[in-house]
Amino acid sequence: MSSWKKAAKTNQRTHRERHQPESRKHLGLLQKKKDYQVRAKDFHDKQRIIKLLKRRALNRNPDEFYFHMINSRVEDGEHFEIEKEDEHTPDQIRLMQSQDLKYVTTKRTIEARKINRLQSQLHMLDAANKVKNKHIFFVDSEKEIKNFDVAKRLDTHPALLDHRINRPRMSTLQNMSLPDVDDTVVDQLTSQRRKKYVELHKRIDREKELSIIQQKLEIKRHLQNKKETKPKRIKPGTKDAPPVYKWKYERKR
Template sequence: MSSWKNAAKCNQKRHRERRQPSAREHLGALEKKQDYRLRAKDFSTKRKALALLAKRAMEKNPDEFYHHMINSKVKCGEHHEVEKEDEHTPEQVKLMQTQDLKYINMKRTIESNKIKRLQSQLHLIDTADSVSNSHTFFVDDEKEMKNFDVVERLQTHPALLKHRTNRLKITDLENIKMPKVNEKNVEMLKEKRNKSYKELAKRIDREKELTVVQQKMELKRCLIDKKCEKPMRIKAATKNSAPIYKWKYERKK
């Protein structure tokens, strides 16, 4: 019986859709059933979307607000999303993805110790001399004020008045044996000092960046803890600061 059915199916005539007549070939290919189904489905989808938008526009509340209103804007008739500031720098992302909290804390401690050592060597003498400051002297009467001499009062050389950090007295200068210094040595010392100041500035920036990374990683670890309630975020994170969260107060036993 099954062989008879298979033979009947093989003998069935295949019905094919007709082609475009030669007189109408200039109009293009003749639309087939599958083409019509796709076109009808696309038309129906667009019609439903337009009807839904018209309904929303008719029922829209004029006092309605949602955050996307302030997070997007229209430029020259085109809708654009407002670009948000990145919370992390590429260096911070690399550190947080490749290193752990102990490594960050260790590196920050090393940088902090190197900064203290450089500051103890340099003392920031040039900066101290460049900062404007006032030195008040007290006198007994107006006559003494008119005849007041700063060099005589401080008992120093006039060239050392601007040096607040290393202002020697004349008696100390007489007892000091000054070494022979030429211009070449002075330039070498100046260049070495400037190099040390640049190194100090770079290490301070590095220490600040490591501190921010450490704070972000510590906060991330605290937020993962499921035992505590989810805190309220007060301020979002930036490239130069960690986010600020407020936890609910819990009395410890």
């Protein structure tokens, strides 16, 4: 009996699902049963979850206590999360915030020094050359106006007329020994100068952000001082500016 079953199993034909006919090939792959089972299971799981959430929403008691009631507050129509500081003592929190303030102050000082160094190297010459100003020349007759030559009057080369900064005279140019510079070297120098201006712009933005963070930390430190009277908030803080508080004037002895 067992040998007959084995023989029947070996002679059993494997039935395969048909593929997409050639006339319907433009519609894509034909969905097989295993694909349908996966899609159907996913659909029914989502329907079951939606039904469960609907039931929970209907059965929910609006007066029921939940922890977010005491972990958040609404101030001036704006929602705030209350920071959890139970795991540290007040002295530890004060020390950590003072260390953060020192770190931000140090970083801001470093950025300010780098900005000054870059500005001293670049001198902002390009910005000075782009400033629109006037240079008035006085002449005695109409004939001088017609024959007026700006380069000759300024005693410089015509190519240097747009350079308001570092415009040497012809006598100085004749005595100067200039190296042979081709267009490739000029392009490299221009690219390096442009990169330095981009770096300067980024460092100025970073120094501004560090300044805002420093002001926010200083205000936060003053607000934690229990000896001082609680100040009145005039303007809330934003990402571009710290909050503005007004303390009550107290005359010191």
